[in-house]
Amino acid sequence: MAILSKSWTTPRVELDQRSRNWLTFASFAIPILLWSIVSYVPFIWHPQVEITDPGDVSYFREGTLIDKDIYQREVDKILVKQTETDQAIHLPKGEPANPVYLPAPHEVATALYTAFTTPPKRSNEPWFHESLGHSIQIIAWGFFWSMVFGLPLGLLAGTYDSASRLIEPFTEFFRYLPAPAFGALAVAILGIYDAPKISIIFIGTFFQMVLISANTTRKLNMALIEASLTLGCKGMSMIRQVIIPGVLPDLFRDMRILLGWAWTYLIVAELIGTSSGITWFITQQARYKNFDNVFAAILIIGLIGITTDMILARIGKRLFPWHGSH
């Protein structure tokens, strides 16, 4: 068998199930493998030394991480001292190590669990799952308000050229204004708690949503609209009975993509006012140098993102069985 089967190298040919599973697995396995190599193979990278025995160096402590060249300098110093004074010496010992900000896979894997079980440092601080819940709440509210205002505007703009001319130019302009730039303003207007954070998510997704849903609506097959016209359907009745159901599957897919964007705005949003949610957790853990927890938190954002997307994709297939196969 050839290493690459023919279907892998032919443009736009669908793969068989086995190859597909295999490649999906590899898409995760390759980065993890690279990470493992860097973490576990001692002669690859490992720019620091973890002290196992401080020896004669006064400031070395067991378990501290020292840059390789500093370690070497200290060892050299002791060796020089030995040749000069002929005293009995005690050389420090250590093992090559990666810096603290690159924990090994197994450490992060345990942190994925221990992050949830470690109580907060102070009793008034939230547990990890509470931080996470707070973040999800911020996203949900921000995205909800975006949909409440963005989808109707998008549908109108996609249906009527007049609405499109009225709505889209300004939206197009506003979408280039970076949402985080409104942070200070949002705090001044909405206070320091959740409201400004929700508003950042809203600003980050609303304008995109209007434009994307308008575009999706415009792509609705004109024949459907014309057929409904010849069947005596027009105005609001057409929007309700033809346009909305016609574009719903595509809008649903758009929302899945936009929800991903909402997550990218989350971190900035949560830094505004009083730091909160998963961002608070991450900055706090970085301050304690618990980088395994930091990695775990970041991974969990990814996991939440991909699982919600997969669930929504499933739901979409259930809700719109006709879609993709007309």
Next chain:
Amino acid sequence: MTQSNHPLDKWQTPDIKDRNQRITERPKALEIHALEKSFEHKGKTNKVLDGIDFTAYKREFVCVVGPSGCGKSTLARLIAGLETKEAGEIYVEDKAVVEPGPDRGMVFQSYSLFPWMSVKENVMFGLTQSGLSKNSAETEALQWIDLVGLEKFSEAYPHQLSGGMKQRVAIIRALANQPKVLLMDEPFAALDPQNRMRMQQYLLEIWQNIDITIFFITHDLDEAIYLADRILVLDANPGRVHEIVNVPLPRPREEETLLSPAFMATKEYLESLVHPPQPELDFEEKLSMVRLVPVNAQVPDIF
């Protein structure tokens, strides 16, 4: 009398003549007067329809043929009210056409069924739009579905149907509204020949049993002759009425009709109208250029 010189005259039997005569005595279903329409393309105005005059009578089956670009689709869309006319008048049973409405049903070439609705819901759509209650719309829809033999598929969705079935649903969806004129814009063009034949028979059967005038656009001359009472032949660039041909075929039409001498003669005549003889290309010379390419010696020349 120029009529006596018409090449199809010898096929016009007294029966057929009499029938055509009776059609023209019926009330007018569709009247088109001096209709004009042009499209703008890259700053150039292109006149697609230039002074079309035509009258279709009640329960008549009219087919429109013409070379591509003659604006036959545009004509149907203008009657439907999906395009705005530049000049001229269109009347459907003496009512001027200004916008799309349920009195002119339309069947499109692309399957325009609502994919999120079942067959039944698709057929019910127009009925509920006109204010019928859900229950009576459903009963009526089911009768229509029954008529085209799709009762097993009334709960199916369009993506589960074959092309022919989809068009059957599209036709009854338009008919359920009881339009005065049914406009069909190359409705069977995407079907394979066998299905197309079957759909044509279906359509004739339905048409014979209900009170409907059909205005059928096609580029398939066989189809036009097989279906139509009269064929409206259009010229291209600009679109004008070239001739209105009375089809010299008796009804009901069977599959054998397609082989009858009258059919052949009509087809030949239409062919000459729609595709006038083209100056012949010097094919030999072009071919000799191709022969410069070496021919595989293992394949012997059989000519």
